[in-house]
Amino acid sequence: MMSNIIEIKNLVFGYEEDRVLNNISLEVKPGEIVLIEGENGAGKTTFLKCMTGLLNNGKSIYINNKEVYKNRYLLKQNSFVMSEDFLYDYMTTNENIVFFQKIFKEDSVFIDQVNQYLKDFEIEKYKDTLIKNLSQGTRSKVNLAIMLSKKHKLLILDEPFTALDVNTQEKLISLSKKYVLSKEKAIVMVTHIKEFKKIATRVVEIKKEG
Numbered sequence: 001m002m003s004n005i006i007e008i009k010n011l012v013f014g015y016e017e018d019r020v021l022n023n024i025s026l027e028v029k030p031g032e033i034v035l036i037e038g039e040n041g042a043g044k045t046t047f048l049k050c051m052t053g054l055l056n057n058g059k060s061i062y063i064n065n066k067e068v069y070k071n072r073y074l075l076k077q078n079s080f081v082m083s084e085d086f087l088y089d090y091m092t093t094n095e096n097i098v099f100f101q102k103i104f105k106e107d108s109v110f111i112d113q114v115n116q117y118l119k120d121f122e123i124e125k126y127k128d129t130l131i132k133n134l135s136q137g138t139r140s141k142v143n144l145a146i147m148l149s150k151k152h153k154l155l156i157l158d159e160p161f162t163a164l165d166v167n168t169q170e171k172l173i174s175l176s177k178k179y180v181l182s183k184e185k186a187i188v189m190v191t192h193i194k195e196f197k198k199i200a201t202r203v204v205e206i207k208k209e210g
């Protein structure tokens, strides 16, 4: 029996009084690419943020049969690319990489891997540039290089392509296919890009409340 990478059990969440997510459950297995669909405002981003622990403190989210709430170290196996990144504007690309290595408690393999992605994405020349001076697309690539290099079992993607060129989109798609084939990692994503939707192994719809 393959164990789940993550389980969401009866998740209920609302920002104020109104519920956005009402009793959502989902189990994700290694090798799956789950596409989350739903109309605008249905709660797709909210759902992904609950999965990452950015909202709701990890309540109702289970990794290794333990609730992330009170066991936040479990989040270590998640990596996520959301519409906003967490890069520091007044540090260079390189300084951000070293900073995130510390935050994620990664070893030197992490640095080598990020540098390889910088090469693959053809943005090596921006290593000593302040993040605030990068174009949106280059910035997204730096973030992606960092997040893909973090050790993870689950990659959470919320419209990661908005600022990415077709070349980088293709690289991310072929990387994702490897996740499916190796059956070691999984992806949960929200995207409107057709090419990326095609590689989903499952579609889950979130319905708007009320």
Ligand SMILES: Nc1ncnc2c1ncn2[C@@H]1O[C@H](COP(=O)(O)OP(=O)(O)OP(=O)(O)O)[C@@H](O)[C@H]1O
Pocket: 015, 016, 020, 038, 039, 040, 041, 042, 043, 044, 045, 046, 047
């Ligand atoms: N920070 C917030 N504070 C209060 N309400 C919020 C906040 N973020 C989102 N909402 C509300 O929660 C609901 C779900 O929003 P969410 O962004 O999760 O939907 P979505 O399905 O991702 O939408 P879209 O397809 O438009 O990106 C919406 O009614 C939205 O107005």
